[in-house]
Amino acid sequence: MDILVIEDDMQIGSALRDGLRREGYTVEHVTDGLTGLQLAQQNPYQVIVLDVMLPGVHGYRVCAELRKSGVTTPVLMLTAKDGEYDEAEGLDTGADDYLTKPFSYVVLLARLRALIRRRGENTTAGSLLRTGDLWLDTSTHRCGRGEQEIALTARELKVLACLARNHGQVISKQDILDEVWDHAYDGGTSIIEVYISTLRRKIDAPFDRHSIETVHRAGYRLTDDSSTHA
Known part of the structure; x- marks a missing residue:
């Protein structure tokens, strides 16, 4: 199967299924979260379209459970909600992109x-990145310092990977946005600040490190801060 659509609104779900099939994709459409979760764990879909408001198990929970069980299939989350914090909530569960209803099919x-x-690019590129004792594997969505693993969401890992691939170089907020978010994303760069703050709390603060530097009016830089600070 190419695409799994988990959408309880039959009109939207059927339209997506029929439209995507006309594009040449093989599509499976289900209307509840539990069935969608089970299918996504059992089948290697290319991408999952996931509604938030679902009967039984809501979309946030479905996405979180998929990432917890090691499923790395890209997830495009659909929601009737709007606003930066709602988006952050969806992305924090491991979603890769976010679209607010009503949306353009194009x-x-x-x-x-x-x-x-x-996803195709990620499977062919080198997946293991290291900066000092900090490491991340983009193919398995794992990250850690030394032997201690650190839990990151899919989007957090992508932001960190962007910095790690450009180790020692200043990367602007816009550059991070262009690499990690889709070009159709119409939000501002302030979302980058949210993710940098979260990454610092996860990969630096518990280890008394300062590896993500803010470069005033320029962006951020990942450094090899391998020493601890009293």
Whole structure:
């Protein structure tokens, strides 16, 4: 199967299924979270379209359970909610992209293609990145310092990977946005500050490190801060 659509609104779900099939994709459509979760854990889909408001198990929980069980299939989350914090809530569960209803089918199709393309690129590129004792594996969504593993969401890992691939170089907020978010994302760069703050709390603060530097009016830089601070 290419695409799994988990959407309880039959009109939207059927339209997505039929439209994507006309594009040449093989599509499976289910209307509840539990069935969607089970199918996503059992089948290697290319991408999952996931509604938030689902009967039984809501979309946030479905996405979180998928990431917890090691499923790395890209997830495009659909929601009737709007606003930066709602988006952050969805992305923090491990979603790769976010689309607010009502949405343009053309935009949704472009985002799905981008997610599928990125996944193909990730499977061919080197997945293990190291900076001092900090390491991250983009293929398994794992990160850690030394032997201690650190739990990151899919989006947090991508932001960190962007910095790690450009170790020692200053990366602007816009550059991070362009690499990690789809071009159709119409939010501002302030979302980057949210993710940098979260990454610092997870990969630096518990280890008394300061590896993510803020470069005033320029962006951020990942350094090899391998020493602890009293």
